[in-house]
Amino acid sequence: MTSADASPTLAVTRTLLALAVVFVLLATVGWTTIRHRPEPGPSRAAALAAWARDRVGHYPLPDPAATPARSVAAFFARLGPVGGRRLAERHPLVVGNLNGAPVALRYRANRLTLAAALDAERDRLDDNRLSADGRHEARRRADRFASLMRPGRQVLAFDPTGKGRAAEVLGDLERARRVSVIVPGVDTTLLTFQKTHGRYAAPAGMAQALFAAERRASPGARVAVIAWADYTAPAGVGVDAMTGRLAANGAVRLVEMTSALPGDARVALFCHSYGSVLCGLAAPELPSRVTDLAVAGSPGMRVERAAELATSARVWAMRDADDWIEDVPHMEVGGVGHGADPVDPEFGARLLSASGAAGHSGYFEPGTESLGNFAAIGVGSYRDLICARADSACHHGISGAEAA
Numbered sequence: 434m435t436s437a438d439a440s441p442t443l444a445v446t447r448t449l450l451a452l453a454v455v456f457v458l459l460a461t462v463g464w465t466t467i468r469h470r471p472e473p474g475p476s477r478a479a480a481l482a483a484w485a486r487d488r489v490g491h492y493p494l495p496d497p498a499a500t501p502a503r504s505v506a507a508f509f510a511r512l513g514p515v516g517g518r519r520l521a522e523r524h525p526l527v528v529g530n531l532n533g534a535p536v537a538l539r540y541r542a543n544r545l546t547l548a549a550a551l552d553a554e555r556d557r558l559d560d561n562r563l564s565a566d567g568r569h570e571a572r573r574r575a576d577r578f579a580s581l582m583r584p585g586r587q588v589l590a591f592d593p594t595g596k597g598r599a600a601e602v603l604g605d606l607e608r609a610r611r612v613s614v615i616v617p618g619v620d621t622t623l624l625t626f627q628k629t630h631g632r633y634a635a636p637a638g639m640a641q642a643l644f645a646a647e648r649r650a651s652p653g654a655r656v657a658v659i660a661w662a663d664y665t666a667p668a669g670v671g672v673d674a675m676t677g678r679l680a681a682n683g684a685v686r687l688v689e690m691t692s693a694l695p696g697d698a699r700v701a702l703f704c705h706s707y708g709s710v711l712c713g714l715a716a717p718e719l720p721s722r723v724t725d726l727a728v729a730g731s732p733g734m735r736v737e738r739a740a741e742l743a744t745s746a747r748v749w750a751m752r753d754a755d756d757w758i759e760d761v762p763h764m765e766v767g768g769v770g771h772g773a774d775p776v777d778p779e780f781g782a783r784l785l786s787a788s789g790a791a792g793h794s795g796y797f798e799p800g801t802e803s804l805g806n807f808a809a810i811g812v813g814s815y816r817d818l819i820c821a822r823a824d825s826a827c828h829h830g831i832s833g834a835e836a837a
Contacts, residue, residue: 474549474550474553474554474593475525475526475546475549475550475553475593475594476594477526477592477594478594480524480526480527481497481527483523483524484497484524484527487523487524489512489516489520494508494520494524495508495531497527497530497531500533501533502532502533502689502692502693503533504533505531505532505533505534505693506533506534506535506693508533509533509534509535509538517534517535517538518538518541521538521541521542521545522545524542525542525543525545525546525549526542526546526592528542529542529543529545529546529588529590529591530543530590530591530592530663532689532690532692532693533693536589536602536606536607536695537607539588539589539590540587540588540589540602543588543589543590543591544582544588546591546592546593547578547581547582547588547591548582550574550578550593551575551578551579551582554571554572554574554575554578555575557571558571558572558575573624574593574623574624577623577624577626577627578593580627581599581601581626586601587601587602587603587606588600588601588602589601589602589606589659589663590663590690592663593623595665596622596623596624596665596668597622597623597624598623598662598663598664598665599623599626599636599660599662599663600659600660600661600662600663600690601626601636601637601640601659601660602657602658602659603640603641603644603657603658603659603660604644604655604656604657604658605655605657606657606659606694606695607695607696608655608696609655609656609657609696609698610654610655610656610698610699611647611654611655611656611657611698611699611700611701611811611812611813612656612657612658612659612694612698612699612700612701613643613644613647613656613657613658613659613700613701613702613703613807613810613811614658614659614661614687614690614691614700614701614702614703615636615639615640615643615658615659615660615661615703615705615708615797616661616683616687616702616703616704616705616708616709616711616712617635617636617639617660617661617662617666617705617706617708618666618705618706618707618708618709618730619666619667619668619669619670619674619706619707620666620667620668620669621636621662621666622662622666622668626660626662631794633794633795633797633798633799634794634795634797636660636661636662637660638797639660639703639705639797640658640659640660642797642798642799642804643658643703643797643804643807643808643811644656644657644658645799646799646804646805646807646808646811647808647811647812649808650805650808650809650811650812650814650817651812651813651814654812656811656812657698658811661687661690663686663690664679664682664683664686664687664711665679665682665683666679666683666707667679667707674707675769675770676768676769677710677714677735677768677771679711680707680710680711680713680714680735681714683711683715684711684712684714684715684718685715687702687711687712687715687719688715688718688719688720691719691720691722691723692720694722697722698722699722699723699724699813700720700722700723700724700725701723701724701725701726701727701810701811702719702723702725702726702727702746703727703729703807703810703811704726704727704728704729704731705728705729705730705796706729706730706731706732706758706793707732708728709728709729709730709731709732709733709734709775710731710732710733710734710735710771712726712728712734713728713733713734713735713736713742713771713772714734714735716734716742716743716744716746717742717743717744719744719746721745723744723746724745724746724747725746725747725749725810726742726744726746726747726748726749727748727749727750727751727785727806727807727810728748728749728750728751728775728782729750729751729752729787729790729796729803730752730753730756730758730793730796731750731752731758731771731774731775731776732758732761732763732770732771733763733765733770733771733772733773733774733775734771734772734773734775735765735771735772736772736773737772737773737780738773738779738780738781739775739780739781739782740781747783747831748775748781748782748783749782749783749784749785749806749810749827750775750776750780750782750783750784750785751776751784751785751786751787751790751796751803751806751821752776752787753787753788753789753790753791753792753793753795753796753803754787755790755791755792756787756790756792756793757792757793758793763777776821776823778823778824783820783824783827783828784820784821784823784824784827785802785803785806785818785819785820785821785824785827786802786803786806786819786820786821786822787801787802787803787806787821788801788802788803788819789801789802789803790802790803802819805817805819806818806819815828815831816828
């Protein structure tokens with residue numbers, strides 16, 4: 434092998450080592466690994482098997498993995514409200530996560546699944562064979578499920594299997610004219626869906642902050658916000674966080690969800706950290722109703738230029754000056770890494786101020802320019818956006834018709 438041949442190989446090796454070292458070092462200041470074994474309670478596999486065996490009359494139920502949302506909607510329209518409720522009572526775990534099923538019916542079904550999951554965790558707490566760690570885990574899960582069941586909470590998706598998945602709606606999703614979807618990053622599980630400490634770093638708190646900010650920004654607007662943690666996120670900073678495998682799986686789910694939303698509301702995506710990897714992979718398949726895609730604290734979107742996202746949505750990017758994600762190598766080699774830095778002016782995104790965010794997890798903190806910018810996008814008030822210094826004209830070229 435000549436020196437010329439060895440040089441590229443050496444460069445690739447050094448790049449991979451740099452990626453590994455940086456991600457491991459950042460574990461001490463960024464992501465936190467959360468691991469637990471699958472717990473008893475409602476089982477997705479068992480629920481899908483029971484659904485497949487069931488019939489309405491002589492007809493099979495729609496295949497959750499293969500039936501388009503519009504066909505699912507037509508199926509439930511034929512069933513009518515009474516038939517839909519009966520089906521939800523028989524198969525709450527399936528109906529509660531079925532794109533195309535009526536939103537109110539999904540809320541109802543997920544309350545049933547939550548109740549069953551809560552009972553299972555309470556039974557575990559009475560099991561003398563449970564270790565101290567197992568009892569602590571069961572108590573945390575029981576507390577989370579009880580919280581999600583509080584009056585007024587609208588759970589659009591819920592699956593307690595393994596680390597679990599969930600999505601919650603704030604506002605009237607069926608009547609909304611604008612819908613904001615928050616896509617969180619690593620270490621998102623049912624246990625981290627909401628937090629007491631670090632409230633606005635968790636999906637539920639992010640959604641609460643954004644919903645309140647949007648209502649302040651446009652009091653008369655019909656808006657809804659979805660905290661969308663309905664995908665399996667990486668745990669910690671291992672291989673899954675450095676590659677796009679889980680993001681690719683989540684991207685399929687995000688496209689299906691946005692395509693199945695009721696009505697014709699415009700949709701904006703707000704993608705944080707690894708969530709921006711997911712949004713980047715979803716971008717080419719997103720429905721045209723998705724008009725805006727904003728990323729914050731992004732390690733990359735698996736492309737080198739915003740134009741490569743192949744989406745009609747406007748692409749926005751921001752990063753706080755103290756965000757450690759800046760030190761992640763923004764490159765992709767052999768599937769490791771996530772590509773170019775979205776806040777690099779050459780990437781081609783519209784650059785927004787994130788002043789006040791104070792690090793990687795503060796973009797949804799009330800009072801920050803980052804949250805104010807998110808709210809302005811969410812309600813379509815682009816004239817109120819505060820651009821980053823590198824792009825002082827980030828909101829130019831957006832017509833009044835687009836902003837309406």
